Amino acid sequence: APLSGINTVRLTDQKQHHKMSRPSIPDKTITRLWVLAGGRCEYEGCNRILWRDDLTLTDMNTAYVAHVVAAEPNGPRGDPDLSPKLATDISNLLLMCDAHHRLIDREDVLGHTVGRLTAMKKSHETRIELLTALDSDYKSHILFYGANIGEKATRVSWELACEAMIPRRYPAEKPAIELSLSNSAYEDDENGYWGIESENLRRQFETRVRQRLTTGEIHHLSVFAFAPQPLLIELGRLLSDIPMADVYQLHREPANWAWQDHPEGFEYIIHEPPKPASNAALVLSLSATIEDARILEVLGNDTAIWRISAPTPNNDFLKSTHQLRQFREIGRRLFDLIKMTHREKSVIHVFPAAPVSVAIEIGRVWMPKADLPLRVYDQNRKRGGFVKAIDFSAH
Numbered sequence: 001a002p003l004s005g006i007n008t009v010r011l012t013d014q015k016q017h018h019k020m021s022r023p024s025i026p027d028k029t030i031t032r033l034w035v036l037a038g039g040r041c042e043y044e045g046c047n048r049i050l051w052r053d054d055l056t057l058t059d060m061n062t063a064y065v066a067h068v069v070a071a072e073p074n075g076p077r078g079d080p081d082l083s084p085k086l087a088t089d090i091s092n093l094l095l096m097c098d099a100h101h102r103l104i105d106r107e108d109v110l111g112h113t114v115g116r117l118t119a120m121k122k123s124h125e126t127r128i129e130l131l132t133a134l135d136s137d138y139k140s141h142i143l144f145y146g147a148n149i150g151e152k153a154t155r156v157s158w159e160l161a162c163e164a165m166i167p168r169r170y171p172a173e174k175p176a177i178e179l180s181l182s183n184s185a186y187e188d189d190e191n192g193y194w195g196i197e198s199e200n201l202r203r204q205f206e207t208r209v210r211q212r213l214t215t216g217e218i219h220h221l222s223v224f225a226f227a228p229q230p231l232l233i234e235l236g237r238l239l240s241d242i243p244m245a246d247v248y249q250l251h252r253e254p255a256n257w258a259w260q261d262h263p264e265g266f267e268y269i270i271h272e273p274p275k276p277a278s279n280a281a282l283v284l285s286l287s288a289t290i291e292d293a294r295i296l297e298v299l300g301n302d303t304a305i306w307r308i309s310a311p312t313p314n315n316d317f318l319k320s321t322h323q324l325r326q327f328r329e330i331g332r333r334l335f336d337l338i339k340m341t342h343r344e345k346s347v348i349h350v351f352p353a354a355p356v357s358v359a360i361e362i363g364r365v366w367m368p369k370a371d372l373p374l375r376v377y378d379q380n381r382k383r384g385g386f387v388k389a390i391d392f393s394a395h
Contacts, residue, residue, distance in 0.1 A: 043100035142176035147227035164257035230389035236363020262320035273304035
């Protein structure tokens with residue numbers, strides 16, 4: 001809708017302050033405020049579009065121009081000195097929807113201090129500036145993948161995914177590319193679970209991702225997944241190391257997908273077996289500790305255990321992209337070293353207790369034409385420990 005009329009102060013406000021001779025806000029200032037706010041309500045958490053009606057989608061101006069410090073000394077947050085000075089100053093103005101304009105000026109004036117409203121304005125307008133400054137090269141297709149973990153169904157939030165990407169990337173389209181098997185009734189302790197879920201993942205990937213990568217429609221992927229670790233490794237294998245992709249991690253504290261600062265001094269711990277053996281096991285003891293006895297129970301005593309662990313294994317140790325990059329380098333190096341030690345006819349038995357993003361990266365760094373085949377196991381309480389889940393063959 002055209003911006004005609006956006007500088008009109010609401011009629012109720014004109015009547016309320018008519019006797020006070022409220023200063024008129026210049027058209028240029030109003031237009032600039034609309035630009036700074038992105039045409040959306042600046043109240044924290046609202047972000048409502050103000051250029052159309054929500055119900056009918058009719059193009060219309062639904063905005064109010066609100067004051068941080070009231071235009072009159074006796075108004076909400078008014079001040080004898082500042083009110084006349086800031087009455088038309090853009091630093092003192094917010095664009096708001098009707099509900100939140102009423103809230104800050106009538107229903108809860110005391111709860112909306114100058115400091116709180118100033119912080120809202122700064123946060124909202126900074127975000128709008130960051131988003132509008134993004135170049136087209138920064139667009140990325142969001143990819144979602146979820147599969148049942150035990151009895152728990154999974155779902156990734158579009159809003160949290162977008163929040164994690166910005167300001168480095170922005171969504172190329174909506175909705176996300178969804179690879180999940182919708183409304184799956186299978187649980188990961190059932191015999192057919194791994195075959196059904198992995199086959200669905202491969203088919204979905206071929207039709208929804210690989211074809212679009214081949215045609216050049218997709219240049220970059222932002223990957224958000226939550227599934228049993230063998231399936232995450234399979235997703236990584238499908239992604240491979242060729243297409244440009246950012247893999248994200250769901251954190252527990254704070255509960256979001258946004259990457260955080262790198263923990264100072266963090267290093268992975270590598271344990272190599274003291275002597276060669278017939279079987280080769282790669283243990284990812286990162287989100288939990290996996291004792292050697294549990295591996296030997298599955299493979300027997302003639303097993304060489306290669307291990308990557310964190311200083312303190314836990315579910316939320318992975319904070320930064322640098323930690324993920326460190327893991328990629330170590331994983332690649334270990335695949336080479338295990339092959340050199342165990343020779344061509346061996347299989348690497350993988351026992352993962354790792355964050356989502358690490359499991360995906362294992363699949364991405366594994367090279368099917370160069371590395372040994374993988375046999376990935378899954379810890380399942382209902383079945384009494386680690387069970388074979390998926391084989392990845394070299395070819």
